[in-house]
Amino acid sequence: MDSKGVAQIFYQISTVTLVAIVVGGAASLAAIGFVDAVHYLNERLLISPYARVLAEDRPTLVAAATLLVPAAGGLVVGLLVHFLVREKRGLAPPDAILAAQTSGAAPGFRSGLVSTLAALVSLGSGASVGQYGPLVYLGAMFGNLAGQLRLNLRHQRSIAIACGVAAAISTAFNAPIAGLVFAHEVILRHYSLRAFAPVTVAAATGYVVANVIFDRPALFLVNFDRVEHSYEFVFFALEGVFCAGLAWVFMRLLRASASISRHYIGVPWARPAVAGLLLGMVALWIPEVLGIGQETLRFATIEGAFGIGELGLIIMAKLVVTALCIGFGFIGGVFSPALLIGILFGAFYGLALPYLVPVPHSGLVVYAICGMMALASSVIGAPLTTILIVFELTRSYDLTIAAMVSVVFANLISYRVIGRSLFDLQLRARGFDLSLGRDKAILQTHRIRDYLSSEYTTALDQNTVGEVCQRLVREGRAEAMVVDGQGRLLGVIRLQGVVNSAAKTPATEAMIRSFTRFDEETSVWKSMELLRGFLGEAVPLVSRKGELLGVVPEEAVIRAYLEIVHDLREEENEAA
């Protein structure tokens, strides 16, 4: 290898590493700042159980805060999102996925900041939404910034986004391996060494920042020895199936709530406030529904902390209230609520099990953890990540294996019934369908008009067949596009179709009127489908008004397909 090549490799590796560390560090610090700010707001606004116990002697104050804080928070969120975010919605992991997968313009930095602020207000004022979605987007936002630098690295943007996301998850969960896997499993959707190396560096950076520098406490800790009986794995699998059902209910509720809010509340920015008020009313009765519910999550693994009926009630309330908050436009994720509902359901299952199957079992903890991870993995479509989170948080092999069984069974069912994840569902609603893998989704984002050719023969509507034939012979083509005076495409004349026509026949009579055509929005994927059964040389591409813009030769469609798929394969198989 010559010295230039060596220098190039050195440049690549050191730049990529530097980007990973900078993006990872920034995302990690931002994540810590975000989480701390949420805690601060929760303390100040009487949302956290701790703050509420302090104010125990002022019940009126607590009740007022419970009712008014989420409503006021909702109003702020509604106004922020409606007037300051260009997309008029919160930015979330699907936006990160889209930005990493496609080369299109990502949401701007300002939108990102305001969306993050709205998420902060949502979480801070006790809305029942998750913190990891906003954190993932925060990481992606820094990645996107780094992706815009002119560093001359291949796939710079997608790798930088993955770095930011990995660091955010690594910091938030104290789980660097899970962060690494999440970035690949959910954001990148492939495992190339080129991406793997920097994302690992970013995840490790997040871990160092969170653990070594700031010494963040773990999300939860459990005392668990081991799974006592082998038959319990059947219970874990069954629990996974139930969790898939619960995930389905959750998704249905989310959709129903969104359509209810659109249907009944005409003013978009007022929707979160209404949800906040409803949330407050439920919280007067069941305070556990407020906020992220970290303490509730921790109590769920403790025997005796909840009665079985109480658990059932909290699960239902939290499900409904979370759907309400997200559907009505509070900004935040679904992962934390899914974790909480899952762990409560797991505890419920663990408590109910002795009544259903009277055989000894290993206690509440393992069922709670299984439920948590099974539900969460079904919702975010990341089985490997959730299994690793269990492993990294509990360092317990037995718990991990038990959770693995539940997670896999939950995903088996939920993948069929719901789809891979909520993110993919949301992306599909926006026309980016990942259900058949990256190829189709990416092919759908590329427009075939990029392959437009201006080399074609035109015929005017007043031309005769003879004139058209002569022109075709002169230009060596077999097809002519018939347009009117305004340039609108009327039809196509194919040489083989007019061989027997009289020379004086008007072109408009001899032309084919039903033919394959593309428009400006036709994607490469769509064009491939339209080409099925096509016999001509090139497909005309028309504007929305019907004007002929050019043609796309058959060869160009195949070329487009090959190029895009080649890029994807190259990206997936790249070395560092």
Place this chain on the structure above:
Amino acid sequence: MKRRSPMSLFLIVASILSAPAVLQAQSEQEGPEALTVATWGGSYERSQRRAYFDPYTEATGIPIETVHYDGGIEVLREHLASGEVEWDIVDMIQSDASAACEAGLLAPIDANILEPAPDGTPPEEDFMDGAIHRCFVTQIVFSTVIAFDDRAFPGVKPDSVEDFFDLETFPGKRALRKSPVGLLEWALLSLSVPREQLYDLLSTRRGLELAARRLDEIRDSIIWWTRGQEPVDLLTSGQATMATGYNGRFFHARAMENAPISVIWDGQLIGFNSWTIVRETHQAEQAADFIAFATRAENMAAQASLISYGPARKSAQKRVGLHTDAGVPMRPYMPTAPSHMDNAVIRDHHWVFPDRGSPGGVVSGVAGGIVVSVASRYRCFYNPGAVRCLIAVWRSEQLQ
């Protein structure tokens, strides 16, 4: 030489009449001024006298006097406010020390006075985390533990906090200190709440209720104690089968008096004592010199060979061997023994006893304040129905 005046002649005559007092006064004038240490008395102070005070006087000629101190920062504040500052050094509980520091009652201590370990390890690596502070140097680790009467359980022995609450397997009375300290902590620990999350969860209504319910389960078997010696007596006399108390007392009873008492180290509540220098002392330099002397590894080990409180620096821990008088190995009785630390809880002192004066204690202290204030308002903790009373209070508030 000075000329003798009639006045000094008078003094000589007077001195004959009151010889001892004047002799002392003379020695104070001529010899170096004594350092005054405020400390805790009893066998603890005796161990300090043997390990630190006397050797220091021997090495420097500076005598050490002690005054009795029972903890807290108010007493220090009052002493400073009195205008005649006599105390130079106070042996404070770490949380008190940091509160006193925030309140400006303590002089800063230059960390450079601390000597490295004998093998050259710098002090900041040798001391426990958080031991070296702007205002204090933490020197010992003490512990409140659960102990049991060995005779009461001839078969399987209890070995966890959970067993303390298990009246079925381990029947008998439970002696508990008549104070919220440790009660709620142990109640939650017995439900396998991870110790790292103990105070977080205890700071919620659900946590408090859970702890109170747990205590209620053993309510009828509780004997309350107030003085440190009581749990030892209750166990040796057979009145209680299990008791909470200070590890030093249990050690003393077991090792020196052969009492049939075993300690359960699971869930031990760790506390720290620290050397501090009073802000307005004019002997700050001498005080710092004493602290440097008292925190030498060999001196800390000497104290730990007299009383089973763990030294706060590793090099001293390594030097702890046999009890100086009894000859029993000390290490297994140290709260800091590695096997004991696995399930130790570092007591959040502020959680229970909020310090109004300290900004650091306010945030973490108020929840504890609620417990204490609710408890005392309804006289909950200090009567036999304490726990039920507490629950009744909470329940009634919930119903409103």
